[in-house]
Amino acid sequence: MADRLFALCALIAGGIYTYVAFAVIKAPFQYDPLGPETWPQVLAIVFLLCSLYILVRPDPIRLALARSVWLRLLILVFMLLGYAELYEPLGFVVSTALFCSLFSVMLGANRLHAIAFGCATGIIGYGICDFLLGLNLPEGLLAPLL
Amino acid sequence: MNEVLTGLSGGFGVALMPLNLLLVLIGCFAGTLIGALPGIGPINGVAILLPIAYSMGLPPESALILLAGIYYGAEYGGRISSILLNVPGDAGAVMTTLDGNPMAKRGEAGRALSISAVASFVGGTIAVILMSLFGPFLAKFALTFTPADYVALMVFAFASLSSLVGKNQVKTLMGAAIGLMLATVGIDANTGVPRYTGGIPDILAGFDFLVVVIGFFGMAELIHLVEQQVSGKLKLLPIGKSFVTWKDLMQIRWTMLRSSIIGFIIGVLPGVGASVASAVTYGTEMRMAGEDRKKFGTGDPRGLAAPEAGNNAAAGGAMVPMLTLGIPGSGTTAILLGALMLFNVTPGPMMFEQRPEIAWGLIASMYIGNLALLVINLPLVGLFARMLTIPQKYLSPLIAVLAFIGVYSVVGNPFDLLLIIGFGIFGWILRKLEFSLAPIILGFVLGHLFEDNLRRALSISRGDWSILISSWESIGLYVMAVLIVILPVLVSYRNKRKA
Numbered sequence: 001m002a003d004r005l006f007a008l009c010a011l012i013a014g015g016i017y018t019y020v021a022f023a024v025i026k027a028p029f030q031y032d033p034l035g036p037e038t039w040p041q042v043l044a045i046v047f048l049l050c051s052l053y054i055l056v057r058p059d060p061i062r063l064a065l066a067r068s069v070w071l072r073l074l075i076l077v078f079m080l081l082g083y084a085e086l087y088e089p090l091g092f093v094v095s096t097a098l099f100c101s102l103f104s105v106m107l108g109a110n111r112l113h114a115i116a117f118g119c120a121t122g123i124i125g126y127g128i129c130d131f132l133l134g135l136n137l138p139e140g141l142l143a144p145l146l
Numbered sequence: 147m148n149e150v151l152t153g154l155s156g157g158f159g160v161a162l163m164p165l166n167l168l169l170v171l172i173g174c175f176a177g178t179l180i181g182a183l184p185g186i187g188p189i190n191g192v193a194i195l196l197p198i199a200y201s202m203g204l205p206p207e208s209a210l211i212l213l214a215g216i217y218y219g220a221e222y223g224g225r226i227s228s229i230l231l232n233v234p235g236d237a238g239a240v241m242t243t244l245d246g247n248p249m250a251k252r253g254e255a256g257r258a259l260s261i262s263a264v265a266s267f268v269g270g271t272i273a274v275i276l277m278s279l280f281g282p283f284l285a286k287f288a289l290t291f292t293p294a295d296y297v298a299l300m301v302f303a304f305a306s307l308s309s310l311v312g313k314n315q316v317k318t319l320m321g322a323a324i325g326l327m328l329a330t331v332g333i334d335a336n337t338g339v340p341r342y343t344g345g346i347p348d349i350l351a352g353f354d355f356l357v358v359v360i361g362f363f364g365m366a367e368l369i370h371l372v373e374q375q376v377s378g379k380l381k382l383l384p385i386g387k388s389f390v391t392w393k394d395l396m397q398i399r400w401t402m403l404r405s406s407i408i409g410f411i412i413g414v415l416p417g418v419g420a421s422v423a424s425a426v427t428y429g430t431e432m433r434m435a436g437e438d439r440k441k442f443g444t445g446d447p448r449g450l451a452a453p454e455a456g457n458n459a460a461a462g463g464a465m466v467p468m469l470t471l472g473i474p475g476s477g478t479t480a481i482l483l484g485a486l487m488l489f490n491v492t493p494g495p496m497m498f499e500q501r502p503e504i505a506w507g508l509i510a511s512m513y514i515g516n517l518a519l520l521v522i523n524l525p526l527v528g529l530f531a532r533m534l535t536i537p538q539k540y541l542s543p544l545i546a547v548l549a550f551i552g553v554y555s556v557v558g559n560p561f562d563l564l565l566i567i568g569f570g571i572f573g574w575i576l577r578k579l580e581f582s583l584a585p586i587i588l589g590f591v592l593g594h595l596f597e598d599n600l601r602r603a604l605s606i607s608r609g610d611w612s613i614l615i616s617s618w619e620s621i622g623l624y625v626m627a628v629l630i631v632i633l634p635v636l637v638s639y640r641n642k643r644k645a
Contacts, residue, residue, distance in 0.1 A: 033604045059579075
């Protein structure tokens with residue numbers, strides 16, 4: 001069932017890809033026999049054939065996950081999105097400390113341990129990357145201090 | 147022969163420089179640590195650490211030496227979680243659990259770990275010896291390849307990939323197609339026409355290689371780990387005092403030799419890596435054992451040595467097509483290939499002549515690395531096993547932090563952080579549907595090469611498609627491509643009729 005659903009989505013996405021390959025991509029002028037559209041056209045056909053095959057002969061896969069697992073994965077995705085959005089505004093140290101504390105609490109860590117772990121990761125991580133490895137990380141809120 | 151010796155001595159000159167020697171050791175050590183972590187395999191380790199290695203400002207040969215050390219170190223370390231936890235780090239380590247974990251349950255974990263360390267060493271070393279003998283010749287042969295031959299080579303690579311990797315061949319092919327399609331996003335280099343950019347300026351230059359790799363192999367893995375974590379508790383077995391004996395080594399010497407050679411050959415096949423090698427070598431040894439085959443799966447040293455020698459040999463073998471043809475032999479070498487391109491080094495037949503310090507330096511560093519791995523693995527295995535006790539609740543956040551550092555410090559665009567999350571979710575869904583992710587990264591890395599060679603071949607022939615089958619090299623490759631797809635089907639048909 002899950003496979004069929006996936007194949008349907010793939011057909012729709014593949015359909016859009018195919019439409020663009022055949023109708024939209026055009027070079028204003030070209031010297032070579034193959035333009036920018038030929039290769040995507042070949043790929044589109046292979047992809048559509050694969051999707052059709054899966055639609056007709058799907059594997060018996062069931063995405064049987066408990067509701068609590070789905071919920072946690074959803075929270076994980078939201079935390080990741082939040083981490084990405086706050087990465088530059090808050091800076092590496094603060095956003096990492098927040099993200100790591102919340103994440104480890106969700107995975108069952110005790111709150112005090114989680115906060116200690118989060119702060120340590122933020123500060124030590126910044127220290128190693130910035131001073132030792134010379135990587136470029138956002139300073140954010142702590143810019144005046146760093 | 148002379149050429150090989152000259153090349154090797156130059157290579158050792160590079161590999162023995164203090165910086166590179168240090169990097170081999172760090173790479174092997176870090177690789178073993180990462181490989182030992184439950185659920186994280188070589189491909190995830192290399193993917194997560196690649197951007198950090200890239201932004202450290204090392205010369206290309208040093209960065210490659212470091213990353214390759216992480217790669218085969220993780221191949222080595224994968225056996226620790228397989229044996230002690232019964233959790234393979236990646237598909238290549240699945241076979242190791244079959245006999246390794248029963249031995250550990252019998253209280254012989256020390257013996258199992260040391261036997262597998264020796265088998266890994268033998269596999270890795272035989273592979274690097276074969277690589278230094280055959281690599282340069284293959285490179286010389288490949289120098290004569292025309293664009294049309296490259297197209298044939300690519301077809302062969304994807305044929306062997308879809309024939310041998312994954313449970314469902316159609317899904318493997320579809321994965322490769324997804325990778326190739328992702329590679330078409332961005333401005334077409336030949337005509338300047340934007341393709342599939344949807345007017346978003348951040349992807350005009352195409353998806354960054356690092357973003358795709360970290361998305362599919364860092365973030366997807368993270369989501370998978372968190373999902374697994376809720377499912378149940380794992381039991382860690384103690385190592386104990388048992389150790390490998392001379393009798394053990396004598397019993398498995400031919401097993402190791404056979405498995406190393408088979409593993410190497412499978413590794414050389416483009417697109418096919420350690421997971422296939424360990425399955426094939428295990429099956430071969432079981433068939434050769436005759437009456438003894440019932441012992442396999444109950445803790446037989448041969449059943450442990452075969453896949454370990456096989457997957458380490460395949461890891462070395464997979465480097466051969468990467469260095470000589472510019473076509474990766476496995477998912478992880480696809481990432482290494484992408485890493486070379488980040489450094490503006492074009493891997494391929496010219497590399498042995500134009501950049502010998504990279505090709506030979508890497509090979510020489512692998513001799514050193516294999517020896518170092520054996521030496522640090524026998525006494526320090528207890529330390530690596532401690533990695534298994536790191537609670538997941540702290541490990542998982544660290545994976546995300548490393549992935550973010552990697553992407554941000556190289557690309558420096560917060561939009562890419564959102565992209566890796568998107569690719570991660572997509573990759574996790576594909577994994578749930580039993581897609582193998584390695585074909586996607588192979589497709590993505592080879593996308594431009596495939597398209598460029600096709601277009602070049604046709605512009606040489608002024609649009610005549612028959613140029614694709616105009617040389618014996620390409621006809622031979624197409625025949626091999628057809629055979630590799632048909633043979634497994636024929637064999638399984640024959641076995642069915644027998645049964």
